[in-house]
Amino acid sequence: MNAQHSSTQFKCTNCDYVTTNKRSLKTHVTVRHSSTQFKCTDCDYITKYKCHLRSHMNAHHSSTQFKCTNCDYVTKWKTYLKRHIKSHHGSTQYQCTNCDYVTKWKNYLKRHIKSHHGSTQYQCTNCDYVTKWKPYLKRHMDVHHHHGSTQLKCTDCDYVTAIKQSLNRHVKARHGSTQFKCTDCDYVTKWKTSLKAHMDAHHSSIQFKCTNCDYVSKWKTGLKAHMDVHHRSIQFKCANCDYVTKWKPSLKAHMDAHHGSTQFECRNCD
Secondary structure (H helix, E strand, O other): OOOOOOOOEEEEOEEEEEEOOHHHHHHHHHHHOOOOOOOOOOOEEEOOHHHHHHHHHHHOOOOEEEEEEOOOOOOOHHHHHHHHHHOOOOOOOOEEEOOOOOOOOHHHHHHHHHOOOOOOEEOOOOOOOOOOOOHHHHHHHHHHHOOOOOEEEOOOOOOOOOOOOHHHHHHHHHOOOOOEOOOOOOEEEHHHHHHHHHHHHHOOOEEEEOOOOOOOOHHHHHHHHHHHHHHHOOOOOOOOOOOOEOOOOHHHHHHHHHHOOOOOOOOOOO
């Protein structure tokens, strides 16, 4: 899908600010030109955003508190209290029936049983590999025995893979009858992109010529680099000496090294 840029523009009536996003304009007006302010009634805090004031009140002046009935824990957030009770005072416990393992989290118990007491085992039919995890067995089969859910076999040899792209690459490289031949020399390849690169490098009639000298290149970028180095008309001159360069960063480096006005002096000596 091609990205499209909206032609609609939203202009601020108080300054030169322009945007294509209506929400951005609203934010701009609120921040830069809005006289509305939300003030805290308990301190000097002021903001232009109502949600910020609400957060401030909850954090600093809220009278609502959630207290733990089992200890001195106090919080202004209900979710924090629930987490605290679950972690420190939770009456519900999940105990393993095979050992002394105890946890307050059901999914932890399931993981423990699967790892330590799971009776279900998945065994490879081709070797001694055994695992308690079905995905692990599938991965083992795909990697070591080429027994993925789908087997892709080469019709010309014994090559087998579970990946379609790998099979396509194998067939093209080993058994592909399609060949791309150069019409100007004996170059042959199974890859169309390789032939194009060969033609551009060795037989292309397109040339990029320098208008100032005899330089010729088959690459536009090569001509551009040549022009920048040898015929660039723009020059950056030092205002303090005869130094001249075609590169602005070079002039800046020269100025800093030889004419820099900024000096850093040692406080302990001259």
